[in-house]
Amino acid sequence: MTTENTVLYKNIVILTGAGISAESGIRTFRDQDGLWEEHRIEDVATPDAFRRDPALVQRFYNLRRAQLRDPSVQPNAAHMALAELEKHWEGQFLLVTQNVDNLHRRAGSKNLLHMHGKLDQVFCLNCDEHFTWVDDWDLEAPCPSCGKVGSVRPDIVWFGEMPYFSDEIYAALEKADFFVSIGTSGNVYPAAGFVQLAWKAHKIEVNLKDTEISRAFSEHFIGPASVEVPRLVQAFLEVNKE
Numbered sequence: 001m002t003t004e005n006t007v008l009y010k011n012i013v014i015l016t017g018a019g020i021s022a023e024s025g026i027r028t029f030r031d032q033d034g035l036w037e038e039h040r041i042e043d044v045a046t047p048d049a050f051r052r053d054p055a056l057v058q059r060f061y062n063l064r065r066a067q068l069r070d071p072s073v074q075p076n077a078a079h080m081a082l083a084e085l086e087k088h089w090e091g092q093f094l095l096v097t098q099n100v101d102n103l104h105r106r107a108g109s110k111n112l113l114h115m116h117g118k119l120d121q122v123f124c125l126n127c128d129e130h131f132t133w134v135d136d137w138d139l140e141a142p143c144p145s146c147g148k149v150g151s152v153r154p155d156i157v158w159f160g161e162m163p164y165f166s167d168e169i170y171a172a173l174e175k176a177d178f179f180v181s182i183g184t185s186g187n188v189y190p191a192a193g194f195v196q197l198a199w200k201a202h203k204i205e206v207n208l209k210d211t212e213i214s215r216a217f218s219e220h221f222i223g224p225a226s227v228e229v230p231r232l233v234q235a236f237l238e239v240n241k242e
């Protein structure tokens with residue numbers, strides 16, 4: 001984003017993936033080539049896996065939820081910079097995250113959509129009650145609302161399930177004149193297709209390296225999110241001061 005494009009952007013959509021939380025100590029999906037306890041993550045994060053082996057799936061999410069209780073896991077400079085951008089932004093601002101951690105919220109982001117759900121939320125398949133849950137979930141525990149045992153699952157969008165907030169996201173992409181993708185490998189759809197839907201936007205990708213969708217972007221900030229996102233936000237606010 002060079003200084004000559006001193007256009008005043010109006011509608012920003014930002015998409016984040018696991019890479020923005022990597023420097024906070026939360027492993028990405030493809031760090032350990034997508035494996036967990038010798039299982040492909042795509043095979044654990046599915047409704048079938050939960051039906052087949054609920055204990056394995058609950059263990060997978062209990063382990064990751066425990067990370068959110070770890071005081072060493074904190075929002076990093078990239079999360080903070082996005083919250084700062086939103087605070088100083090007069091136009092429309094939407095942050096869509098594929099991540100299920102709570103770091104954007106803890107950094108202060110407000111207009112934030114968790115399209116793949118939240119680690120600190122569970123819901124009951126029997127009565128559909130959704131509730132915040134920050135501890136381990138014990139499979140033998142009854143649903144706090146209807147009392148049924150074994151019917152509570154993580155409030156996570158698994159592979160083969162419909163992501164949340166599709167209507168709001170597509171409407172924002174249609175209007176966007178500025179689209180930034182941060183720390184996502186562009187492997188998972190529909191999120192990986194958002195860059196194509198932001199048809200009139202100036203498109204920037206922030207990543208350590210090229211991704212499956214890099215050629216769809218007109219600018220690339222190559223480097224760690226904790227360095228590149230604050231740099232991008234500062235340059236953006238300078239050029240787009242109202």
Ligand code: BV8
Binds near residue numbers: 206224
């Ligand atoms: C849907 C919650 C349809 C889970 C996630 C066959 C059968 C069924 C479906 C499909 C199929 N084939 C394709 C599909 C579609 C499927 C899909 O895309 N599969 C992929 C594997 C090909 N998608 C779906 O199933 C979606 N639903 O299609 O529904 C439908 C329609 C109507 C009605 C019903 C259904 C749902 C997908 C959601 C799955 N759930 N998350 C959980 O978290 O446990 S996806 C999961 O992957 C995470 O959300 C994660 O965020 C996301 C994407 O990964 P990334 O975020 O990109 O992370 P990754 O590790 O890959 O990359 C990290 C990047 O960061 C790298 O580029 C790296 O370079 C960079 N990085 C690392 N460190 C840094 C950094 N960058 C900057 N700084 C750093 N420091």
